[in-house]
Amino acid sequence: MTSPELSVSEPSLSHRPTRELSRFSPDDDLLHDEVSAAGPLARESLLLTAPIPEENLLVFCYLWREGGTKWGRFVFVAGEDMAKPLFLSHVDDAPFEGEDLRDFTLAGLHWRQPEPLKAAEVSFRGEGLELDIRFDGIHEPFSWHDNADGCPEWVAHERFEQSGVTRGRLTLNGRTVEFTGAGHRDHSWGTRDWNYLQHWKWMNAATPDGAASLHCMIMSVKGETLVNGYINTAGVVSPIVDARATADLDDQMIHRGVSGVFHDELGREMRLEAHYAAGWSMPIQHLLLNEIGMAATLDDAPATAHIELGWPADYVKGLTS
Amino acid sequence: MTLTPKDDLRHHLRPGPHSRESLFYDLVLPDEGLLVFTYTWVNADEQAGHLFAVVGDDNEKLAFSATDGVGSGGRDFDDWRVPGDTGEVWVKHTDLLRGASYGASAEGAGFTAELTVEFTGTHEAFDYARNEDGCPDFIADNRFEQGSRSRGTLTLNGREIHFDTTGHRDHSWGTRDWDAIQDWKWISAQVDDDLQLNVMVLHARGETTYHGYVVADGELQPVVHAKTRATYDANWWQKSLHMTILDAAGRRTEVAGDRYALLNFQAGERITLNEAAFRGTINGREARMHFENGWDRSYSDAQIRRLGGSLLAGS
Numbered sequence: 001m002t003s004p005e006l007s008v009s010e011p012s013l014s015h016r017p018t019r020e021l022s023r024f025s026p027d028d029d030l031l032h033d034e035v036s037a038a039g040p041l042a043r044e045s046l047l048l049t050a051p052i053p054e055e056n057l058l059v060f061c062y063l064w065r066e067g068g069t070k071w072g073r074f075v076f077v078a079g080e081d082m083a084k085p086l087f088l089s090h091v092d093d094a095p096f097e098g099e100d101l102r103d104f105t106l107a108g109l110h111w112r113q114p115e116p117l118k119a120a121e122v123s124f125r126g127e128g129l130e131l132d133i134r135f136d137g138i139h140e141p142f143s144w145h146d147n148a149d150g151c152p153e154w155v156a157h158e159r160f161e162q163s164g165v166t167r168g169r170l171t172l173n174g175r176t177v178e179f180t181g182a183g184h185r186d187h188s189w190g191t192r193d194w195n196y197l198q199h200w201k202w203m204n205a206a207t208p209d210g211a212a213s214l215h216c217m218i219m220s221v222k223g224e225t226l227v228n229g230y231i232n233t234a235g236v237v238s239p240i241v242d243a244r245a246t247a248d249l250d251d252q253m254i255h256r257g258v259s260g261v262f263h264d265e266l267g268r269e270m271r272l273e274a275h276y277a278a279g280w281s282m283p284i285q286h287l288l289l290n291e292i293g294m295a296a297t298l299d300d301a302p303a304t305a306h307i308e309l310g311w312p313a314d315y316v317k318g319l320t321s
Numbered sequence: 322m323t324l325t326p327k328d329d330l331r332h333h334l335r336p337g338p339h340s341r342e343s344l345f346y347d348l349v350l351p352d353e354g355l356l357v358f359t360y361t362w363v364n365a366d367e368q369a370g371h372l373f374a375v376v377g378d379d380n381e382k383l384a385f386s387a388t389d390g391v392g393s394g395g396r397d398f399d400d401w402r403v404p405g406d407t408g409e410v411w412v413k414h415t416d417l418l419r420g421a422s423y424g425a426s427a428e429g430a431g432f433t434a435e436l437t438v439e440f441t442g443t444h445e446a447f448d449y450a451r452n453e454d455g456c457p458d459f460i461a462d463n464r465f466e467q468g469s470r471s472r473g474t475l476t477l478n479g480r481e482i483h484f485d486t487t488g489h490r491d492h493s494w495g496t497r498d499w500d501a502i503q504d505w506k507w508i509s510a511q512v513d514d515d516l517q518l519n520v521m522v523l524h525a526r527g528e529t530t531y532h533g534y535v536v537a538d539g540e541l542q543p544v545v546h547a548k549t550r551a552t553y554d555a556n557w558w559q560k561s562l563h564m565t566i567l568d569a570a571g572r573r574t575e576v577a578g579d580r581y582a583l584l585n586f587q588a589g590e591r592i593t594l595n596e597a598a599f600r601g602t603i604n605g606r607e608a609r610m611h612f613e614n615g616w617d618r619s620y621s622d623a624q625i626r627r628l629g630g631s632l633l634a635g636s
Binding site (some may be wrong): 113201220253286309311 | 500501503504505506522524526527528529548549550551553591614616617620621623624627
């Protein structure tokens with residue numbers, strides 16, 4: 001696979017960043033044993049999502065290492081039914097084979113990072129699914145530490161997020177889909193304590209040509225609101241300073257639509273509208289993560305979104321049963 | 322919706338499990354190290370209750386009376402009285418939306434308490450329907466809040482404590498669906514009769530809304546946003562607060578404080594309430610305040626376990 005041509009306009013002078021953002025080194029694409037290999041709740045994780053709303057599909061790959069030795073991963077392909085994904089493979093104690101995070105395999109999930117901080121290639125073979133995705137970042141990875149609310153120590157020591165364009169092919173149950181579109185990835189290392197979270201909205205959207213993208217995480221923690229993320233447009237990534245998002249929830253608390261207005265340090269505004277295409281309600285520990293691929297717009301330009309809303313499972317049960 | 326004097330009296334309640342009308346009268350006495358908490362309610366079936374507590378820090382109940390399921394006897398709030406086995410709460414709304422008198426008593430093992438207060442509103446009653454985020458239907462049809470000059474006497478175990486200080490009250494009616502609420506923070510704070518505020522930050526169904534008002538420089542303005550940073554002890558009881566409030570006139574109000582008294586109690590099966598009295602400041606001027614936190618108990622219990630506190634510390 002080759003990188004798609006990116007359409008990125010020249011940044012205007014008025015939109016130049018007012019400060020230098022964090023820069024990652026190529027080694028940050030690899031493991032960070034010094035902070036993620038030992039200690040309670042020590043964790044390092046990689047995530048790649050490729051929503052394909054025109055096909056009512058969502059492809060989601062996630063892997064993690066806990067305590068420095070125990071690896072896990074899951075791969076799912078979701079369709080329109082939130083209750084049951086079209087494909088799910090989950091391994092909690094997966095054998096790791098390979099060279100650091102540069103090129104490795106976890107129980108059939110082959111993950112390569114051929115261009116540091118830029119590209120990822122992910123393949124999966126088995127259990128009826130053949131999947132190949134290439135992800136090309138459309139900007140440098142963004143650190144949550146560049147937001148005013150920072151990267152809380154219970155989320156991670158460091159975490160980066162990156163919008164990208166995706167190109168791939170999947171074959172499942174005799175159906176083959178070739179796709180190009182927009183996706184997202186993240187990489188975090190350090191400590192993860194899920195018990196702080198009361199609710200969150202993890203929102204990612206990009207136009208397929210890579211001209212504009214958005215990442216925003218709104219977390220409800222200790223009864224307070226934390227905001228992280230960036231606006232990427234006109235070739236400039238700038239930290240979000242203010243976010244307001246509202247979800248249209250159905251009677252099962254599934255977000256069928258999301259609207260948001262975001263402002264960055266440069267004073268720019270970006271508007272998001274997103275509508276349900278495919279997803280899965282994923283239970284993790286005491287939480288329920290509604291992972292949804294969405295057809296979206298960013299400032300009225302067609303875009304693709306993956307929006308995850310996280311809930312305490314008992315809270316959802318109390319309102320839906 | 323504009324408040325009318327009759328909103329100081331009882332409202333028709335639709336039948337239902339969460340239907341209720343309640344009055345809360347707040348008295349914060351930092352010089353005595355006391356929080357004096359007076360609360361009464363009634364539901365659509367005319368069943369009334371009260372909670373009266375005089376507390377010190379760490380949930381130390383110096384006097385306490387609580388009851389529920391008491392027939393209202395058809396009384397209205399112009400002459401309200403809820404007796405129980407351990408004490409009584411009474412309220413007289415005689416100068417509607419402006420002033421009231423109220424009181425309470427409690428008697429138990431090793432304590433007696435009697436409270437009498439003249440409550441004089443120091444500004445117009447403010448209802449949450451006036452806020453940009455409105456009054457969410459899962460907390461009430463409407464709810465109003467009002468700061469006061471509160472004068473009276475608390476007699477605690479025979480010792481008379483006379484006070485002439487600021488206070489606060491609220492009154493809500495409609496549905497209180499505790500199951501929809503994930504958490505909330507409610508604060509009333511006063512420097513004097515001219516600088517007072519109330520803020521409620523409400524978190525439900527994944528959305529955060531802002532309610533309340535600031536009275537400053539002779540002007541009452543609705544709250545539009547509040548940024549809160551609080552700290553907690555091992556029992557997940559709030560210890561300190563920093564809050565920056567933005568009101569509809571664009572004014573920023575800074576609130577800071579530290580706890581000196583706390584009452585914990587449970588509301589329904591899901592919610593735990595921590596009622597704290599704070600010493601602090603508003604815009605750098607010395608203030609007294611009440612800072613309430615309501616939590617989904619599964620969340621607060623998880624924090625207590627993480628911090629090594631006691632799950633049995635509450636009532």
